[in-house]
Amino acid sequence: MxxxxxxxxxxxxxxxxxxxxxxxxxxxxxxxxxxxxxxxxxxxxxxxxxxxxxxxxxxxxxxxxxxxxxADRKRGRPEGHRTLDEKREEIVGTTIKKFYLKRTRPTISQLVRDVQTNCISAGLKPPHRRTVVARLKDIDLQKRAKRRGEQTIVKATTAVPGLFKAPRPLAVVQIDHTKADIFVVDEETREPLGRPWLTLAMDVCSRMVTGFYLTMEAPSRLSTSLCLLHSVFDKSAWLREREITEPWPVAGLRDIVHVDNGPDFRSRAFKRGCEDAGIAIEWRPPGEPHFGGHIERLIGTQMGRLHLLPGTTFSNPQELGEYNSKRHAALTLRELERYIALDIVGAYHQSIHSSLGRPPNAVWREHEGEIPLRLPQDRLRFWLTFLPEQERTLRPTGIHLFGLRYWSAALNTDVGRSDRRLLVKFDPRDMARIFVRRPSGNFVEARYADVTLPSVTLHEAITARRSLLAKGRREADTRAIVRTAIAQRELVEAATKKTAAARRSKASSSKSKVDDGGWGSLRGVDSSKPVPFVEDTD
Incomplete structure (x- = not known):
């Protein structure tokens, strides 16, 4: 045509x-x-x-x-015509695929040099730079940008044919993860720990943040589940613990959750838990960025606010410049969590949203009376469904988990009655209590055996345990340990030699007695004289 x-x-x-x-x-x-x-x-x-x-x-x-x-067409070589032979075409294509389409983003000049080197090594004439560039242009621009991680080009070449809307609050909630653009420090040493992961959930209709979870661990079923739990339950007590007075009115089961195709959202436990509570899961269709556009824009907004904090990594190396993020890091994970919560309820929810033309909090309040508040019929069971789990043996001293010891009077009658390991559910955000499934099938709450201990997170408990082990290693006299080990080794070797010598001597003596009727050799002895009697002490 x-x-x-x-x-x-x-x-x-x-x-x-x-x-x-x-x-x-x-x-x-x-x-x-x-x-x-x-x-x-x-x-x-x-x-x-x-x-x-x-x-x-x-x-x-x-x-x-x-x-x-x-009408006469343009003179010259037809469009799409190729002059390279098959072997050189193959070298160019293979080099582009293996060398250029990588997230390390090599330059075109490096690609051309690599193509030319490969052709010369194969005894072929290297193609001109224009030829290599032409082959790059043959590759779809968006596909090329995705393979090279060039997100700006990907967004610029992605069509967004329409807007996704929800009819009312909690009809659709979107969940996604991002690595925060900031370093956090250790609670005790104040040394840099790394960049945490933030999981956010947002209501599409009102643009209210329904919940979030901040952790040092990579995205998993755990972070997804804890974000969902934070979204569903009332947040009054959670806010009081963090000394936040602004309200966060969002609570209740949502009808649908929109998530991407990550393995954490595909886990059996997460899917079954949502199905059991009547929450439908919709995974983001490939090639439809507007499907998750709301949560992605929210994540971008939140990351932009973190760029004002000490220890920020900004969004790209150009913004970072010579700023040393690790050296300037100042906030702990708990402090960053409180900062994000303050920003959500005190700034984001109260500010005019560009798409709505109104603050998200105002839109939520307007529709609050229309929202069918669905809460889990059995709140404890719903909560336990999404919590992580371990199996432990019930000892006379209680349940031991992550170096912490737990006990409940309800476990008295189970001690020593069964060899079966028990299922233990725990909340990584609060390790002061766990839930143990007894052999009868019922869950009981167990708390610290030492009731004077304060509540800590799982991350804090593991970090403290590592610190104690490291301290123990520092206090150990390595030279004394080595000296002792060598002395023990020499002792064993000497004892082994002595034992072997004694056994050989005994074996030789026993053989002599057998050969001479038990009296020893009589050669060289005057047989006219009586042989003295020797008592056998063996």
């Missing part, structure tokens, strides 16, 4: 095309049942072209039926 329009054709070329069209129309009328070579030869003379060109023009006119189909 010709991609040009009649008014785009040069005047002289158009006139020539019209002349040829008239000649071919007359030719076809004269020869409705087919033409001989002589007829085509006369047509070629009339149009002042070669006989082969006449055949070609007749064929084009039959197919197109328009003057435009006869």
């Amino acid at each position: 010709n991609d040009r329009f009649p008014d785009e054709i040069d005047e002289a070329l158009w006139d020539e095309a019209c002349r040829r069209a008239d000649a071919i129309r007359s030719f076809l009328k004269r020869n409705p049942d087919g033409a001989t070579a002589a007829d085509v030869s006369r047509l070629a003379v009339e149009m002042d072209v070669s006989q082969a060109t006449a055949y070609r023009l007749v064929k084009l006119f039959r197919a197109g039926g328009t003057v435009l189909s006869l």
Whole structure:
């Protein structure tokens, strides 16, 4: 199909095309049942072209039926024509795939050098830079940008045909993860720990944040589940613990959750838990960025706010410059969590949203009376469904988990009655209590065996345990340990040698007694004298 329009054709070329069209129309009328070579030869003379060109023009006119189909195309090599031989084409394609389409983003100059090196190594003439660049242009721009991690190009080349809307609050909630653009420090040492992961949930209708979870661990079923639990339950107590006075009115089961195709969202426990509570899961369709666009924009907004904090990594190296994020890091994970919560309830929820033209909190309050507040019928069971679990043996001293010891009076009758390991559910955000499934099938709450201990997170408990082990290693006298080990080794070797020698001596003595009737050798002894009696002490 010709991609040009009649008014785009040069005047002289158009006139020539019209002349040829008239000649071919007359030719076809004269020869409705087919033409001989002589007829085509006369047509070629009339149009002042070669006989082969006449055949070609007749064929084009039959197919197109328009003057435009006869307009001369641009001279030169046809578009898409390739001059490289098959071997060099293969080298160029393979090098682009293996070397250029990587997230390390090598430059075109590096690619050209690599292609040329590979061709020379194969004994072939290297292609020109223009040829290599042409092959890059043959690759779809968005596909190329995705393989190289060029997100700016990906967004610029992605069509967003429409907006996704929800009819009412909690009809659709979107959940996603991101690595926070900031370093946090250890609670005790204040040394940099690393960059935490943030899991956010947002209501599509009102744009309210329904909940979040901050952790040092990579995205998993755990972070997804804890974010969902934070979204569903009332947050009053949670806010009081963090000394936050602004309200966060969002609570209740949502109808649908929108998530991406990550394995954490595909886990059996997460799927079954949602199904059990009547929450439908919809995974983001490939190639439809607007499906999760709301939560992605929210994440971008939250990361932008973190760029004001000490220890920020910003969004790209150009913004970072010479700023040393680790050296300037100042906030602990708990402090960053409180900062994010304050920002959500005190700033984001109260500010005018660009898409809504109103604050999210105002939209939520407006529809609050229309929202069917669905809460789990059995709140404890719903909560336990999404909590992580371990199996532990019930000892006389209680349940031991992550270096912490737990006890409940309800476990008294189970001690020593079964060898079966018990299922233990725990909340990583508060390790002061756990839930143990007894052999009867019922869950009981167990708390610290030492009731004076304060509540800590799982991360804090593991970090403290590592610190104690490290302290123990530092306090150990390594030289004394090595000296002792060598002395023990020498002792064992000497004892082994002594024992072996004694056994050989005993074996030799026993053999002599057997050979001489038990009296030893009489050679060289005066047999006329009596042999003295020797008592056998063995």
